Amino acid sequence: MTSNMRPPPGLLSVVAAETGDIVHIHADAAGLAHLAQAIELLRASLDRGECDHVHLMSNAWGGFDLTESKLQSEGSSSQVHHLEILAWTQEWKERHEL
16 A cells, blocks of 8 residues: 555445446445445535535545455456445436436
8 A cells, every 4th residue: 555545444345246237335334434424425415405426436546435355256246446426406306307
């Protein structure tokens, strides 16, 4: 690990199936707390009437949020290095027919 990298706050690994129809999130208590904090920040933005987003990334992608793990099966899934969570207000959802 280089000096500008720090370990993730716990286990928080996102793995996508090769088919793209399944995503697995592997987490421990610390990882779930980190994810919950990111979601809470988005909820607070929505409470203020603002759309917002957060980026969670692995060390390989310059972040410290996601754990790089060997939890995926060989050839059947892949590690996700960047998870972006977007929060949209009711107005935005209606305008874009979501």
